[in-house]
Amino acid sequence: xxxxxxxLDHGYGLTCGLNLTSQVxxxxxLTMDQIxxxxxxxxxxxxxxxxxxxxxxxxxIYLAKFGIGIGDWRVLASIQSLGKASSIEVVDLISxxxxxVSRSVGKLRAAAMVRPVEGKFMGRTKxxxxxxxxxxxxxxxxxxxxAREDTLLGGLSATERRTLLELMRKVHSRLDRL
Numbered sequence: 001x002x003x004x005x006x007x008l009d010h011g012y013g014l015t016c017g018l019n020l021t022s023q024v025x026x027x028x029x030l031t032m033d034q035i036x037x038x039x040x041x042x043x044x045x046x047x048x049x050x051x052x053x054x055x056x057x058x059x060x061i062y063l064a065k066f067g068i069g070i071g072d073w074r075v076l077a078s079i080q081s082l083g084k085a086s087s088i089e090v091v092d093l094i095s096x097x098x099x100x101v102s103r104s105v106g107k108l109r110a111a112a113m114v115r116p117v118e119g120k121f122m123g124r125t126k127x128x129x130x131x132x133x134x135x136x137x138x139x140x141x142x143x144x145x146x147a148r149e150d151t152l153l154g155g156l157s158a159t160e161r162r163t164l165l166e167l168m169r170k171v172h173s174r175l176d177r178l
């Protein structure tokens with residue numbers, strides 16, 4: 001058996017349901033390309049797992065409490081953040097599937113949460129803005145979203161939160177290279 005050792009060198013006692021022993025044994029017949037990725041030190045594992053759990057639980061909570069799913073919330077929050085935004089601008093901001101954004105805008109428009117901005121615009125780039133009801137819904141969901149963020153990041157100090165966000169902004173700035 002080949003023993004592959006990984007140093008858990010950053011002092012993070014990561015507990016995520018994985019067996020965090022420092023040595024993993026694999027058959028000698030495996031080449032390096034066949035050895036599984038060590039998820040304990042693979043950033044996309046953590047990014048994807050956190051994102052998937054956040055999305056699933058948020059959607060369930062927001063549907064039950066507010067009648068909108070996570071996609072609708074992301075579109076609503078994007079339009080609020082930008083003041084007014086077309087579907088294309090929302091897609092560019094949050095990297096959400098264009099079809100899903102279009103469906104969410106349609107749903108929010110049918111529920112009178114957003115409305116088209118008055119005026120003439122080229123092509124299908126008509127911007128939308130929140131209605132009074134949309135702003136009320138935004139405020140209610142915002143409180144829940146920020147409370148959930150506090151729960152998720154509750155184990156971090158203020159300094160650690162700032163560092164985490166600084167590092168995430170650096171990673172985010174490299175998305176265009178993918």
